[in-house]
Amino acid sequence: MQLDAKTLDTLAWLSRLNIPEEETEALSESIAEMLTFFQQLSALDTQDVPPTAHIAPLENVLREDIPAETRLDRDLLLSGTESEDGFITLPKVIG
Amino acid sequence: MEYAKMNIAELSALLRNREVSAKELAADALQAIAETDGNIGAYLTVAEEEAYRQAAAADEMLANGTAGALTGIPFAMKDNICTKGVRTTCASKMLENWYPVYDACVTERLKAAGAVMLGKTNMDEFAMGSSTENSALQITHNPASAAHVPGGSSGGSAAAVAADECAFAIGSDTGGSIRQPASFCGVVGMKPTYGTVSRYGLVAYASSFDQIGPLTKNVADNAAVLEAISCHDRRDSTSLPQFDTAYSSLIGKDLNGMRIGLPKEYFGEGIHPTVAKLVRDAAQQLEKAGAVLEECTLPAVSYALPAYYVLCCAEASSNLARFDGIRYGYRAQGVEDLDQLYRKTRTEGFGREVRRRILLGNYVLSAGYYDAYYKKAQQARTLLIRAFADLFGKYDMLLTPVAPTPAYKIGEKSSDPMQMALGDICTVPVNLGGLPAISVPCGTAEEDGANLPVGFQLIGPAFSEAKLYQAAYAYESANK
Amino acid sequence: MAKYESVIGLEVHIELRTKTKIFCDCPADHGGDPNTRCCPVCMGMPGTLPVLNKQVVDFAARAGMMLNCEIAHFSKMDRKNYFYPDLPKAYQISQLDHPLCEHGYIDINVNGEEKRIGITRIHIEEDAGKLVHMENGSGADCNRCGVPLIEIVSEPDIRTAAQAKAYLERLRELVRWVGVSDCQMEAGSMRCDVNLSIRPVGDSNLYTRSEIKNLNSLKHICAAIDAEKARQIDETEAGRELVQETRRYDPEKDRTYTMRVKENANDYRYFPDPDLVPIILTDEDHARLRAMIPDLPEERLEKYINEYKLPESTAKTLCDEPKLANVYQAAAEQVQQPKLLANLMLADAAAAEIPAGVWAELTNLCAANKINRSAPAKLLEAYRESGKEIAVLVTELGLEQVQDTGMLNTIADEVLAANPKAVADYKAGKEAAIKALMGQVMKRTKGTANPQEATAVLKEKLAKL
Secondary structure: OOOOHHHHHHHHHHHOOOOOHHHHHHHHHHHHHHHHHHHHHHHOOOOOOOOOOOOOOOOOOEEOOOOOOOOOOHHHHOOOOOEEOOEEEEOOOOO | OOOOOOOHHHHHHHHHOOOOOHHHHHHHHHHHHHHHHHHHOOEEEEOHHHHHHHHHHHHHHHHHOOOOOOOOOEEEEEOOEOEOOEOOOOOOHHHOOOOOOOOOHHHHHHHHOOOEEEEEEOOOHHHOOOOOOOOOOOOOOEOOEOOEOOOOOOHHHHHHHHOOOOOEEEEEEOOOOOHHHHHHHOOEEEEOOOOOOOOOOEOOOOOOOOEEEEEEOOHHHHHHHHHHHOOOOOOOOOOOOOOOOOOOOOOOOOOOOOEEEEEHHHHOOOOOHHHHHHHHHHHHHHHHOOOEEEEEOOHHHHHHHHHHHHHHHHHHHHHHHHOOOOOOOOOOOOOOOHHHHHHHHHHHHOOHHHHHHHHHHHHHHOOOOOHHHHHHHHHHHHHHHHHHHHHHHHOOEEEEEOOOOOOOEOOOOOOOHHHHHHOOOOOHHHHHHOOOEEEEEEEEEEEOOEEEEEEEEEEOOOOOHHHHHHHHHHHHHHOO | OOOEEEEEEEEEEEEOOOOEOOOOOOEOOOOOOOOOOOOOOOOOOOOOOOOEEHHHHHHHHHHHHHOOOEEOOEEOOEEEEOOOOOOOOOEEEEOOOOOOEEEEEEEEEEOOEEEEEEEEEEEEEEOOOEEEEEOOEEEEEOOOOOOEEEEEEEOOOEOOHHHHHHHHHHHHHHHHHOOOOOOOOOOOOEEEEEEEEEEEOOOOOOOOOEEEEEEOOHHHHHHHHHHHHHHHHHHHHOOOOOOOEEEEEEOOOOEEEEOOOOOOOOOOOOEEOOOOOOEEOOHHHHHHHHOOOOOOHHHHHHHHHHOOOOOHHHHHHHHHOHHHHHHHHHHHOOOOOHHHHHHHHHOOOOHHHOOHHHHHHHHHHHHOOOOOOOHHHHHHHHHHHHOOOHHHHHHHOOOOOEOOHHHHHHHHHHHHHHOHHHHHHHHOOOOOHHHHHHHHHHHHOOOOEOHHHHHHHHHHHHHHO
16 A cells, blocks of 8 residues: 555655655555554544643643743853854745 | 662662762663673663762762762663753754753752762653663663564663663653653662652653653662652642651561452553563562462543543643743754744654654643543543552552563554553553552573563652662562 | 525634743744854754743633633643744644633624634643745744744634624733733734635535634734635625635735645644643632632723722823733722822822732822822832832831921021011012022922921911011
8 A cells, every 4th residue: 555646745845854856665565554544543542532642640830930040051052053143044035 | 880780778788888989880880881781772871071070079978978878879861851061952853952951850869968979861862762762862672682673661760770770760751651661671660659759850741641650670769869869849839748758667577468469450461461461470489488468440441542642742742832942942944934943943843653652642731622532541540549548458568560562673663652641551550550660580481582671660759769679679589 | 696604703812911921931022133043942953852841831821710710620731733934843832622612702893793702622732933035945934833833713703803803802901901911913923714604594514614814913814704705605696615824814916815825734643741740720729729810991981989998090001001900900909099099099100010009008108198299209119120019128228208397487487587578578469479488498308297287387487477
């Protein structure tokens, strides 16, 4: 089984990935295989079963609205980043 | 290299008695790495300068009486945990030259304890894998047999401990990434209760599963390291506010009356006969030590694997979206527009398995599929949590294999992600439940002319670490 | 030709006036050099985690109460996934299916016609950063990343530009009034997107709508609504099908235009943020927040005029500035003379910065003739400088009114003896001469004499001369 080309294309767009041509076949087969595997779940009776989003029994983890006393220097924050005049540089964004 | 084989307790005694300094220990360990790691490949970065700096601080602590159990002890850190100023790659081309500007909570804790970090260990890229073969940077060999994988994703950490290239190592476990390599390499590995070790500074793979834990040469060491790294951290909203960290408190106590369940689903089809035998032998040892053993059943295990992969891939697809070539890490060259920058950076920067999981994650979260996959998996998670809760009403802990097989050969499964995934069957239910579980060595299996370590797993309810250590220690001392 | 009406819903983003950002302790206020108000957390560096600011929850709930919403007992944070260079994590932490507030409304009045505009929901989320044009491309500044926002989504109850304007004005007034944002459209702390479709009058169906983004003034919003309505009518009349799309408004050409349409539609792949735990608001929390909700501005105005007997202009001045009004209200509850309080406060340029308790104390001291009317200005100056208690400052500056008639008698005698000309003038019928004598008394008492008392003593003595 393979994933159809259009679906793979949409996924690649959502993931901001290219699918190298030599990987296309193996990748769509492998994704399709995993999806089939996932479908085992459909046999499960989950009526009235609440979904678990968090595993730690916590609620209302909140911080007070108090500013930090010290902050990292911009030079340090942007070390390893392409930047100019304090801005992070990137290709021209249209729009 | 006279100290390399020693465990934490032994080294700590020598340090306290001034028979050796932290600096000498660091030098000894660095020498061990220099001599051994060429054949193992456990380390991605050896941080010599950093190690000596921390050793100097440790010697000061030893001199002024502020030393603790880990002061001066050399260790290795998995390369997905942030270390300020020390390269943190996640074994990915994406972060090959990334130097964090901050320390993870665990890094801070270990520094404060005076432990001496020798370097950063290899892993499957972004912790996605079970053999460390998905590292984009190097191969790690199993110290027991160079032809075999060390397991993963914390393969470098497990191999470093097993090869005596450090006294202990820190790993992370999302679906078995501490326990399985511990089993493959013959060391002790603990995945603690979700929320007991801060995730602040752990580069996220699947946030609701990831948990940091120790890999050590023995059980008592493991408890000592966990005591040092677990704490409440207000920078991690999922960090638990209050719990008992006296993990060593039950070590040495007898097991009389301890109830241990053996879920039969873990011993069925697909489990290597030698593995099954070694784990059953371990169970008998525990029975001799006073525990009450009983077969039990956990049918929910059958859907743990698909549920785990759906949820992990979904969280990963979002967690790894930030690697877009703009602020940090790899940036593709020769691109003209933003879309190209994103796509080229991510295609070149991520390895095949990482890209595959991102695609899968985006599939299960996308419009029209969310309920069938993502929500269904969350519900399956609830059912599994309930099933565990039922069993822990009857048993103090469960005993299972860690992996269906001993370590396999390098290259044997790496081309078949599904085969690789099926190897996680014994470990992932624990992460779905946020439970603590420990992997303890219990012998070796002879395969392909090599003696490959095998471990058993003890799974307990939340906060049962002290009890797990108690049982693991009882087994360990009966088999010295 | 069929007659059409617009069906309009508004999405309004408002920055909350917290001290720190929503998920980290960086400052949330405007300004600063690029990338100087950010940290590893709001820059989305690997390994960092968000922790929710309590004040954001409180402020959003208070805004919701002011806008007649039901406040959730259970709420949670979700991730909205999309790539954009101003969004460091490539997901925005927002709320999908359990927003903090739902089912509210705003009553508006346009040309004497009352109308209730429904509010579907209010949720909290983080702001993105800023992009600037640079010589060879674009530049990103993360200072705004993580600034707390509320998004207020209206029902499609609005029909005209005038109604939209009235809704936004009232919304702004109420949110400012409850004190959680300054809602400055020009400064970007209030932003509005318009959803608009048309239909024949009398039809109750909803048709294909367009969304007009990035409107930053009331004027543009109204103009964009009119222009988009006209465009949709033209398209429909010409038999062309409308498509659901995002558009922008060009004020120079007074028309809307399509933003670049992407091949693939956005799919935000929302899911619960595993890094943030649920928000639970108990009945006690609701009550605590409810107690902080002020009366409606018009109710206050009426109270000030009718009950406190303030001149209308004074009352309006007070109610115009929500922070001032809140300080006044709190102080007024502690004094007998709200009018005196109002006068004292309006004489001070930065009255809202002074705590209500201080204003009440000053008013009560004046009212009891314990200090002179000239004293509050001096006391406020000293208070701003030292922060000391007013009672302490009164003593330190020697501003207690002299009530001691014995001492006043002595000083009056001295003054009369020293100013024979003024005495003679007074005696000659120039009553104004007493002012000069009063001035001398005040000078000798350093302004602490009770004026009525001192005048009486002087007059008595002059009469005897």
